[in-house]
Amino acid sequence: MQWLPGCSCPLCPECFRLHFTVGLRERGVGALGCPSCGRPDLRDDAQRLWYWSTLEPQLRRCLDPDTFGLVTRKLTELELLRDPQFLWCPHCSFGFIFEAERGPAQCPQCHQCCCPRCQLPVLVYTGLYWFILVSCPQCGQRFALARGGCLHFQCSQCRHQFCAGCGVPFHRPGTCPSPQCPLGGSLHGHHPRDCLFYLRDWEPARLQQLLQTGNVAFETEPPPEAPPNPTGRCPVPEQKEFGVTLRDEPCGRDTAPGQAGLCRGHYSEYLVSLINRHGLDPAPLYDPEELRAAAQRHLAAGRTQRLPGESEAEHRLRMLRMLGEEAPVRPRPQGAGLRALCK
Structure with a gap:
């Protein structure tokens, strides 16, 4: 042995x-x-x-x-x-150090260029369209393509399991550090309320409303330098299964006016990435049922009930204040362990 x-x-x-x-x-x-x-x-x-x-x-x-x-x-x-200046060339897989403050970065092996921030080919770096980025919060490994909409992600480098929307770890059954967690018997993560896990079900118009209240600009039309898209379908690259092989192909789902030439799912991911980057709290837009569910998730048990003599409006204001104080939403820079659309 x-x-x-x-x-x-x-x-x-x-x-x-x-x-x-x-x-x-x-x-x-x-x-x-x-x-x-x-x-x-x-x-x-x-x-x-x-x-x-x-x-x-x-x-x-x-x-x-x-x-x-x-x-x-x-x-x-x-x-x-571990070196933030180290890059993998997406064209030839050669590794090199890029010390300049701005890109694009040119590979010394094949002399092709890529974006030093997301390490995608320079064609995408110039803003032609969006690529989905997922970054492992434990080892920093970055993944540029996605398959499907599941947010449970396992890093192929360090095997860390995390939410690709917010970066929180997924806990296996019986391993959750919270002894009172009602989900302890299943695979789960404790997502903040601004995670894509929750906001992906919002209509794009509602996400736009949240961005407008925070004075954050967003795109509604494709970039002017984008190439023609004769199919009219979503062009965001995804990794798709063809039998036993994987191939990079455009998303291909239907698009709608005012969604920057993207399908509803990818446009929502783009809007949520802006919400996350600027730390916007969705709670003020909650309806009563959503506010009750968020308070039960993020506040201590027994603190979400209406007090004697408290009106519905007063109860709502108290819940919003408690959420803001005890479970605040914080800005998350792009690439810091979250799912984002790199433009």
Whole structure:
């Protein structure tokens, strides 16, 4: 039997080899602790360095040279990703440091250009259309395409599970840190009230109203430099399944006037990204039922009932004040662990 550094869980030699052979090819080095107990905590720099340096002689003996080479390469990539000036070229996958204050960034390998902020090809950087961005709040890995509308996201680099709308972690059954949580027996996250998880059901006109109350400008027409769109359908790129393969294709859903040439879903995501970026609180636009539900989610139990002699209007004002004081909505910059449309 073989043992991994930092735990006492035995693995047979073949399981040991397969754990790293498959893991190094399909996952990140931040997710290759013990498959039984999960130790050590590879998010900690000191533990990660000790773990991989101690493990190296064992891996050298049991892995083929190509797979063993992935260890060094992936550890180097992980450290480079911590540098905010490090970029992956979207054209040739070459990594380089971009030190200028403004883009576009030119790859020294293929000489093509990309946006240094979202690392998308320069064609998109010039504003032709929107790409969906999802950023892992734990390791910073960024994903430029999406499949479907599910907000439960698992990072392929560090395996962290989080909400792609607001970045809060998803808790597996029985792991929620809140002992009074009524959802503790299921996979769930505690989303703030301005998360796309809640606001995606609002009509675009209502989201626009919230932006108008905050004096935030928004687009209603496609960018003037956008190429012709003869299909009239939503052009936002998505990753779609074709049998067993994945291919980048336009969304293709119907669009409507006043939605910047996008479908309802992608236009709503664009509006919500502006709401999040500016920290706008949707609570003042709640109807009585929405306000009651939000108060029950975000305020302590027993504090949401009407007081004796309190009118409906007074109760509403008290709930809004308590939500603002005890569960405030804060601005979230684009890319900080949330789902956004990069224009």
